[in-house]
Amino acid sequence: MLSSISWGQYLSAILISLICYYAYVGYKYFHWELLALIGIKKVEPGATPIAVADLKKQFVSESHSDYLPKEVTDTDFTPVINAFEDEVKAFLQEAENGKDKASLLTALQQICQKYPVLKSSDNSDELTLFILKEVEKYNSEIINVQDIQQLWC
Secondary structure, X not given: OHHHOOHHXXXXXHHHHHHHHHHHHHHHHHHHHHHHHOOOOOOOOOOOOOOHXXXXXXXXXXXXXXXXXXXXXXXXXXXXXXXXXXXXXXXXXXXXXXXXXXXXXXXXXXXXXXXXXXXXXXXXXXXXXXXXXXXXXXXXXOOXXXXXXXXXX
16 A cells, blocks of 8 residues: 555645645634735724824924934033032032132132133023122121122133
């Protein structure tokens, strides 16, 4: 009986059996995945279809100018101001009452020179008042507003 079957017939029978087996397994367990390969999607119950207009909104065209550098309009000086205020506070806490007016002004002027961007900012008046209040906390009435305004020069 086995002598009547050739190797070609045997291999073709095995090949057809395997194709049928994998087709059954694919249909039974992976039919939506296989259909998705050819473009058929499963519609979930309760899902609303997307309108064509909404679909077009998802694919907004991009322009070359989106990737160019933007012009700086307003600069946020908040981190620089916070660093300046912290340094002034730390210096005045260290100095306390042990400094005279000239050495205190010189040290504050050196701190102000570290932050040249604050000299021309709109916040220079607020910073002047901040320095005045901080100096009055630790060294009462030693420096006036004119002295502090000269720090930014």
